[in-house]
Amino acid sequence: MLRLDRVSKTYRVGTFGGRELAAVRDVSFQVGPGQVISLIGESGSGKSTIGRMILRLTGVSAGTISFDGTDIAAFKGRGLRAYYGNVQGVFQDPFSCYNPVFKADRVLEMLRPAWFPRLDDRQWRDKVAGSLEAVRLDPGQVLGKYPHQLSGGQLQRLLVARALLLDIRLLVADEIISMLDASTRIDVLNLLGDLKARGLGILFITHDLSLGNYLSDQTVILRRGEVVEQGPTDRVFGRPEHPYTRALLASVPQLHRKWDRTGPLARQPAGEGG
Amino acid sequence: MTLKVDNLKVWYRTLRGQVQALDGVSFGVADGELVGLAGESGCGKSTLGKSLIRLDGRMRHVGGTVELDGKELPIADPERMNGFRFKEVSIIPQYAMSALNPTRRVGRMLAELLESRGVAMAGVRDELLRRLELVGLDAEVLDRYPIELSGGMKQRMVMVISTILNPSLLIADEVTSALDVSTQKAVAETLVEFRDRHYVKSTIFITHDLSLVYQIADSIIVMYAGRLAEKAPTDTLVAAPRHPYTRMLLAALPEVGVRYGTRRLEGIPGSPPSLLNPPTGCRFRDRCPLAFDHCAEQPPFAEVAPDHFVACWKAF
Numbered sequence: 001m002l003r004l005d006r007v008s009k010t011y012r013v014g015t016f017g018g019r020e021l022a023a024v025r026d027v028s029f030q031v032g033p034g035q036v037i038s039l040i041g042e043s044g045s046g047k048s049t050i051g052r053m054i055l056r057l058t059g060v061s062a063g064t065i066s067f068d069g070t071d072i073a074a075f076k077g078r079g080l081r082a083y084y085g086n087v088q089g090v091f092q093d094p095f096s097c098y099n100p101v102f103k104a105d106r107v108l109e110m111l112r113p114a115w116f117p118r119l120d121d122r123q124w125r126d127k128v129a130g131s132l133e134a135v136r137l138d139p140g141q142v143l144g145k146y147p148h149q150l151s152g153g154q155l156q157r158l159l160v161a162r163a164l165l166l167d168i169r170l171l172v173a174d175e176i177i178s179m180l181d182a183s184t185r186i187d188v189l190n191l192l193g194d195l196k197a198r199g200l201g202i203l204f205i206t207h208d209l210s211l212g213n214y215l216s217d218q219t220v221i222l223r224r225g226e227v228v229e230q231g232p233t234d235r236v237f238g239r240p241e242h243p244y245t246r247a248l249l250a251s252v253p254q255l256h257r258k259w260d261r262t263g264p265l266a267r268q269p270a271g272e273g274g
Numbered sequence: 275m276t277l278k279v280d281n282l283k284v285w286y287r288t289l290r291g292q293v294q295a296l297d298g299v300s301f302g303v304a305d306g307e308l309v310g311l312a313g314e315s316g317c318g319k320s321t322l323g324k325s326l327i328r329l330d331g332r333m334r335h336v337g338g339t340v341e342l343d344g345k346e347l348p349i350a351d352p353e354r355m356n357g358f359r360f361k362e363v364s365i366i367p368q369y370a371m372s373a374l375n376p377t378r379r380v381g382r383m384l385a386e387l388l389e390s391r392g393v394a395m396a397g398v399r400d401e402l403l404r405r406l407e408l409v410g411l412d413a414e415v416l417d418r419y420p421i422e423l424s425g426g427m428k429q430r431m432v433m434v435i436s437t438i439l440n441p442s443l444l445i446a447d448e449v450t451s452a453l454d455v456s457t458q459k460a461v462a463e464t465l466v467e468f469r470d471r472h473y474v475k476s477t478i479f480i481t482h483d484l485s486l487v488y489q490i491a492d493s494i495i496v497m498y499a500g501r502l503a504e505k506a507p508t509d510t511l512v513a514a515p516r517h518p519y520t521r522m523l524l525a526a527l528p529e530v531g532v533r534y535g536t537r538r539l540e541g542i543p544g545s546p547p548s549l550l551n552p553p554t555g556c557r558f559r560d561r562c563p564l565a566f567d568h569c570a571e572q573p574p575f576a577e578v579a580p581d582h583f584v585a586c587w588k589a590f
Contacts, residue, residue: 042454042455042456043454151545153545181314181315181482182314182482182484182523182526182527183314183522183523183526183541183542184541184542184545185526185541186526186527186528186539186540186541187541189528189539190538190539190541193538207454207455209455209530210485210527210528210529210530211528213528213529213530213531213532213534214528214529214534214539215528234533237530237531238533247456248455248456249530249531251455251456251458251459252455252530253458253459253462253483253485253486253488253489254485254488254529254530254531255484255485255488255512255524255527255529256512256513257531258488258489259459259463259489
């Protein structure tokens, strides 16, 4: 369905764009229907840049991203519109995705004139109810409410419901769990699991290895824009081959297993950016 | 016992009424103990950390006492608290990245800070250099401006500055939340190292991440909606939690190293109550699968086993 073929992204930085910064280098992977791919990396690894390129929020410097065999860079006008009918994104901070002046369900209403002008009020209500049900929200609890009256988990699920209204086939989920509390984040994760079972392809971008492990079929580990390891999740987490993946896995805090304390301060990373 | 908090109540004044963010909290921290304070957003964990060092304008001390090394902390009196801050109680703030004065070189900022507490920079200089070396910073960072340091370097610099006067109590408020996993591990282990070297006597480590606090803490406090739910030695709390909230929270954590396949974890239905007009009785009652009639009455935070405190009727 979605295919990335040796995709790179370079930014021009410095005075007059004199220097080049490679944010993503030669990344290739595929997402099929009903597949969850985790894109895992620390800050600055280029994971969000990849998501933004797939959503065409930023251009590709080299390589191609194709959807159903067509290069997405070629989409214009109607073609681009159809692409967005298939591919949508949900981002990290649900609290800043809403205009606090308007009711939260406005994110759903705004789709109606452009995408569903022919539906009458009852059909529209049924459609909204169906998509809210898919994200396990009670319409009575969320419709007609202002953003501050809803919890982070509800707001985030409402954004997923908005994407589902369009009958999308691929969801780019960029750190959608990070801002949520432990007791509600698992519900959003399980929701993604349900959507996967319905045939939706999901690109799950995260810095949290345990979330990637819980959900995904395939895992791509990124470091400074390059893929260090990719493959089935069981293999990447169970038998990591690259030393970076092993180091990453060793530093993840786990319940029931404590860190090896081997001279913590000796291994302090020198001047990591933050 | 280094720290003794007894029935502490701190409320926020808002236009719509009193937010009872901290409502009758009692616990103790022993000498050399590293206590993890975990809970969800809005449960009052940061309020608890802040009220031990500085109440901001909206916070009001409603009742209860805090005792540090046998002396009562005048937490409601900002002037008198000045005598304790930095020397006795110190904090590593949540946003260490923006905690340094951008207009001063780091060394000069620290010298001014020490001067304001009546300590000469010359007296602590040797110790300072030793500690900088310990966290892997070069002495020349003192001649640099904060903008010239990376995020991780600033974080370590703030940790050294906060503890330079060997405070009795250190509050570390979500110090690792903005960091990558490898840096997070280094910072967490540095806190343990500081305790082991007696730079600080006891530490309260505030976090939302139970698996992180499990790595370094001696005991863990779990907070829910302005009250303490459970306090126990780390291994006991994780292996044999008694409060239903702690159990459900631990069961909702996905982990690395576990194969899930088709198995699903369960979240906790519902959301925490508003603290503006909190319900009477146990505050977890509405989300609790074990709730029964007796829960309409507030359960005491009682010791059910040595060092194991739980606020739940079903735990006795």
